[in-house]
Amino acid sequence: MTKENNSTHDDQNPSCKINPELSRRDFIGTVIRIGMLATLAGMVYPALSYLAPITKRGPAGGLSDVGAVDDIAVGDAKKVIVAGSAVMIIRTAQGFKALSAVCTHLGCLVGWEKARQQIVCPCHGGTFDIEGKVVSGPPPKGLPPHDVSVINGRIMVKV
Ligand code: FES
Known part of the structure; x- marks a missing residue:
C-alpha cells in the first residue's frame, strides 16, 4: 500500500496535531491585520503630528x-x-x-x-x-x- 498524499502533514503522527489549513489561514489573517495596522498608523501619525504644536x-x-x-x-x-x-x-x-x-x-x-x-x-x-x-x-x-x-x-x- 503506497501513500499518494504529497502533504507533509502526518495524520498518524500524534505529535503533529496542527491543522495546516487553519494554520495557513491564521498566518494570512495575521499578515493582513499587521498590514492594516501599519496602514492605519501611517495615516494617523502624520495627522497627529500636524495637530501637535511644532x-x-x-x-x-x-x-x-x-x-x-x-x-x-x-x-x-x-x-x-x-x-x-x-x-x-x-x-x-x-x-x-x-x-x-x-x-x-x-x-x-x-x-x-x-x-x-x-x-x-x-x-x-x-x-x-x-x-x-x-x-x-x-x-x-x-x-x-x-x-x-x-x-x-x-x-x-x-x-
Ligand atoms: S492662525 Fe489665525 S491669524 Fe494666524
Whole structure:
C-alpha cells in the first residue's frame, strides 16, 4: 500500500496535531491585520503630528547654526527649523532678529512680507511688526523672540 498524499502533514503522527489549513489561514489573517495596522498608523501619525504644536517637538538647548550671514539680505528674512521649532530670522540694518514663526492665533506658519517689512499670517491675515508685536488681526499676542547672534560669519539661534 503506497501513500499518494504529497502533504507533509502526518495524520498518524500524534505529535503533529496542527491543522495546516487553519494554520495557513491564521498566518494570512495575521499578515493582513499587521498590514492594516501599519496602514492605519501611517495615516494617523502624520495627522497627529500636524495637530501637535511644532514648538513642542524636539529638544531645546544650545546654539544652532542656521546659515551664513550673507544668506539673508538686509530687509529680508528666512524661516528655519531649529530643534523642531519654526523660527523666522530677519535681517535688519542693525543686525538679526529671531522670532517664533508660529502664529499665536491658531498656529499657522507666518511669512515675511518684504515690501511692508511685516510678518504676515496667511491663515486669518494676522500681521506682526519686525519686533513680533501684533499689528492687526486675531493673534492674541506677539511672536516670542529667540536669542540670535553671529559667530564667525554664521547666524546662531537658541530656542
Ligand atoms: S492662525 Fe494666524 S491669524 Fe489665525
